[in-house]
Amino acid sequence: MSVLVYIESEQGKFKKASYEVASYAKEVAGMMDTSVTAITFNAEDTGELGTYGVDKVLKVSNEKLSNFNAEAYADAIKQAAKKEGSKVVVLSQSADSKYLAPLLAVHLEAGYASNAVALPESTEPFTVKRNSFTNKAFNFTKITTDVKIVGLAKNSFGLKEAGGDATAEEFSPNLTDEDFSVNVESVDKATNKVTIADAEIVVSGGRGLKGPENWGMIEEMADILGAATACSKPVSDMGWRPHSEHVGQTGKPVASNLYIAIGISGAIQHLAGINAAKTKVVINNDPEAPFFKAADYGVVGDAFEVVPKLNEKLREFKEKNA
Amino acid sequence: MKILVCISHVPDTTSKINFTEGDTKFDTNGVQFVINPNDEFGLTRAMWFKEKQGASVDVVNVGGAETEPTLRKALAIGADSAIRVNRQATDGFEVAKELAKVVKDGEYDLVIAGRESIDYNGGMVPGMLAQLTNANFVNNCISLEVEGDKATAVREIDGGKETLTASLPLVIGGQKGLVEESDLRIPNMRGIMQARKKPLNVVEPSETSARTEVVKFEKPAPKGEVKLVDPENLDELIDLLHNEAKAI
Numbered sequence: 001m002s003v004l005v006y007i008e009s010e011q012g013k014f015k016k017a018s019y020e021v022a023s024y025a026k027e028v029a030g031m032m033d034t035s036v037t038a039i040t041f042n043a044e045d046t047g048e049l050g051t052y053g054v055d056k057v058l059k060v061s062n063e064k065l066s067n068f069n070a071e072a073y074a075d076a077i078k079q080a081a082k083k084e085g086s087k088v089v090v091l092s093q094s095a096d097s098k099y100l101a102p103l104l105a106v107h108l109e110a111g112y113a114s115n116a117v118a119l120p121e122s123t124e125p126f127t128v129k130r131n132s133f134t135n136k137a138f139n140f141t142k143i144t145t146d147v148k149i150v151g152l153a154k155n156s157f158g159l160k161e162a163g164g165d166a167t168a169e170e171f172s173p174n175l176t177d178e179d180f181s182v183n184v185e186s187v188d189k190a191t192n193k194v195t196i197a198d199a200e201i202v203v204s205g206g207r208g209l210k211g212p213e214n215w216g217m218i219e220e221m222a223d224i225l226g227a228a229t230a231c232s233k234p235v236s237d238m239g240w241r242p243h244s245e246h247v248g249q250t251g252k253p254v255a256s257n258l259y260i261a262i263g264i265s266g267a268i269q270h271l272a273g274i275n276a277a278k279t280k281v282v283i284n285n286d287p288e289a290p291f292f293k294a295a296d297y298g299v300v301g302d303a304f305e306v307v308p309k310l311n312e313k314l315r316e317f318k319e320k321n322a
Numbered sequence: 323m324k325i326l327v328c329i330s331h332v333p334d335t336t337s338k339i340n341f342t343e344g345d346t347k348f349d350t351n352g353v354q355f356v357i358n359p360n361d362e363f364g365l366t367r368a369m370w371f372k373e374k375q376g377a378s379v380d381v382v383n384v385g386g387a388e389t390e391p392t393l394r395k396a397l398a399i400g401a402d403s404a405i406r407v408n409r410q411a412t413d414g415f416e417v418a419k420e421l422a423k424v425v426k427d428g429e430y431d432l433v434i435a436g437r438e439s440i441d442y443n444g445g446m447v448p449g450m451l452a453q454l455t456n457a458n459f460v461n462n463c464i465s466l467e468v469e470g471d472k473a474t475a476v477r478e479i480d481g482g483k484e485t486l487t488a489s490l491p492l493v494i495g496g497q498k499g500l501v502e503e504s505d506l507r508i509p510n511m512r513g514i515m516q517a518r519k520k521p522l523n524v525v526e527p528s529e530t531s532a533r534t535e536v537v538k539f540e541k542p543a544p545k546g547e548v549k550l551v552d553p554e555n556l557d558e559l560i561d562l563l564h565n566e567a568k569a570i
Contacts, residue, residue: 068479070449070459095480099461099495102414102449111415111533114445127537134440136339138540145533182458182488185474189482197480201570225570237503243464244478249335249440250359250498258569269335272440279567281559282548292548297562301553310556317560317570 002037003029004086005054006077008094012044015198016159017092019052023160024119024152025090026053031123032088039080039171041065041073050166052159058083058171064180067187068096072179074103079173081108081147088126089149094197101151111143114151134249135275154197154255155278196247199228201258202277204247206232208263208284208303212240217307218262224314230254232264248273263303266291283307323377323468323490326428327365328421328435328447329396330358331389335440341539348441348539357392360436364496366505367466368434369400375468378402380428384411384420390522397517398509404520409527414442416532418450423528425455430491431471437462437495445495452493460486464499 005025007018022038029036035055040046042065046057058080065072077100081089089104091097093115105112115131117138127142131153196202203222205215215229222229229245236246247254249269259277263284264270271294274280282295285302292298299306333339333353340349357365371377381396382405383389393404405428407420425433433452438445452459458473460466464483465476471490476483478499494500509517551559563570 067484070461095462095478098445099449099459099477102418102446103453103459105415105446105533106450106453111413112444112446113534115443129540132442132539133333133339134443136542137341138542139442140537140540141534142537143534182460182486185485185487187479187482187484189479189484193481195481233503243499244483246498250363250503258563258567272335279563279569281563292550294545295548296546296567297559298548298550299553299556299559300550306553306556309553310559313556313560314570317564321564 002035002055002084002086003032003088003090004077004081004084005036005038006089006091006097007038007040007043007049008092008096009040009043012042014043014048017094017154017198019159020154020157021090021092021152022049022052022054024157026160026162027119028088028090028123031120037080037084037086038166039077041076046166046168050164051161053162053164054166055164057166057168059168060171060173064175067184069180069182069184070096070100070103071182072175074100074107075175075179076173077104078107080171087147089147091149091151093151093153097151101149105149108147108149109145110147110149111145112149112151113141113143115153116150117153117156131276134272136272153276155257155276194226194228196228196230196245196252196254199256201225201227201260202230202247202254202256203227203260203262204230204232204264205235205262206264207234215241217311221260221307221311221314224311224318232270261291261295262307264291265289266294323371323375323432324428324430325368325371325377325379325432325434326425326430327361327368327379327381327396327401328433329361329365329381329383329392330436330439331355331383331385331392332358332439332441339541341541345538345540355392357395358436358439360438360440360497362506363498363500364434364436364494365396365399365401366507367496367500369507370501371468372400380405382407382421382424384409384417386410393522394517395509397520397522398513399507400513402520404522406522406524407527408524412532412536413534414444414446415450415534416530418447418454419531420527421447421451422454424525425451432468432473432490433457433493434496435494437497448493448495455491455493457491457493458488459493459495460488461495463494463496466494466500
């Protein structure tokens with residue numbers, strides 16, 4: 001009956017989003033008077049999960065699962081859910097979790113509520129608040145099936161320490177050849193860069209920067225803040241920056257704690273993609289730019305003057321607060 | 323190769339989002355509807371397969387008669403025929419279930435859908451459809467090539483990309499990258515005229531199968547005014563970010 005939570009890891013280590021889904025699962029389990037079981041794939045030390053409320057860890061160790069594989073992972077999670085008799089499965093909204101969740105929903109004959117932003121309003125009926133209309137509204141969705149899957153939107157719940165201990169046991173799901181019919185040929189991933197998906201802070205540049213040669217100060221700010229770099233759609237369309245940095249409605253969504261927009265006017269498609277960021281700062285020389293209506297803090301000024309000065313001050317601040 | 327492109331009929335990005343009937347219905351008053359952007363990238367890629375590899379391309383939507391202009395637009399862009407499953411579906415699973423029937427009946431080799439619609443953002447229809455039809459599945463797909471019955475797809479992952487191979491039948495959750503924004507096509511007059519004569523078949527839905535229901539909608543609380551900081555006083559910005567927003 002326990003709540004099952006899928007805990008992602010990278011190179012055997014957990015990410016902040018992993019502890020966030022664990023924290024969420026713990027509170028859902030509390031509402032339902034049950035415990036939390038986590039499933040991990042090739043994770044090293046699972047002890048830390050106890051801190052965030054996990055009671056038991058099912059550890060899958062399998063060489064064939066060293067690369068993420070949606071079908072095989074979904075099959076394994078299904079088997080874990082059956083073994084535990086879980087009525088609720090919680091996962092994140094990372095690219096991988098979004099990939100496997102619909103497959104899992106069919107396997108478990110479960111209703112799936114993606115982009116959940118809060119604890120269920122009630123568990124009987126099971127109703128949960130979700131983002132919709134690309135962050136321009138919420139909807140409250142009632143899941144009517146026996147088994148329920150909840151996808152928790154990043155940074156919408158936070159971490160809650162419960163301070164317990166998690167017991168661990170090996171779990172070996174039965175995987176078939178069909179689980180491996182989509183093959184990973186190669187993975188191209190920068191290992192030393194902060195990703196937009198994981199970043200606490202995102203620093204983003206737009207057309208106002210006039211050309212790719214002026215991105216040095218953006219990268220410098222990102223470096224000082226430990227932030228990811230991003231850009232607006234025209235910038236990636238013109239090839240100033242790679243497509244992978246494009247944030248907005250048709251690009252990557254941003255749900256970081258802080259989003260700093262430099263030389264971005266704030267087209268509605270851009271704002272739709274970054275609305276979920278908690279605090280938004282805009283630096284733009286045009287006081288009429290729509291971004292000022294969406295931002296929390298704004299500086300009206302020339303980016304080429306403001307950003308170098310701000311970088312200097314941020315560096316001092318970081319040194320003082322290190 | 324037989325390709326089916328799933329077309330979601332969604333409010334234009336610039337639409338005002340409002341609700342009626344006690345916040346239980348989306349207010350379509352004055353709203354322009356368009357092909358879901360993520361689906362349009364896929365439709366345009368399908369046109370490439372049609373022109374370069376001789377594929378046939380059908381489009382499908384699950385919805386009422388009001389979605390037909392959106393299907394006609396897809397026909398004007400170049401799809402061969404359209405199917406509308408006559409159902410006001412209440413959740414993603416119900417849509418996937420209806421689409422699965424269309425896919426099985428039409429024996430499609432490749433199904434291209436968008437990674438998510440920009441209205442409900444469920445992001446679940448392509449994956450569910452793949453599972454229901456025993457097809458392979460690639461989500462967040464930014465590049466797709468097909469040779470014979472072998473597909474090579476690139477998937478966007480957090481912080482990079484991944485190249486995958488799979489055999490057909492295959493379902494794709496597509497997005498920008500399948501084609502570029504500049505490759506998107508605006509229907510020309512000839513396309514629009516031809517689209518009027520192309521078949522648009524309405525099929526009746528199967529039994530209801532929804533597993534979730536939207537109880538009500540809510541709009542976010544209005545945002546406070548932006549706090550402007552003088553460019554000569556950037557210490558104030560750092561102070562606000564540190565002490566007020568607790569963001570640095």
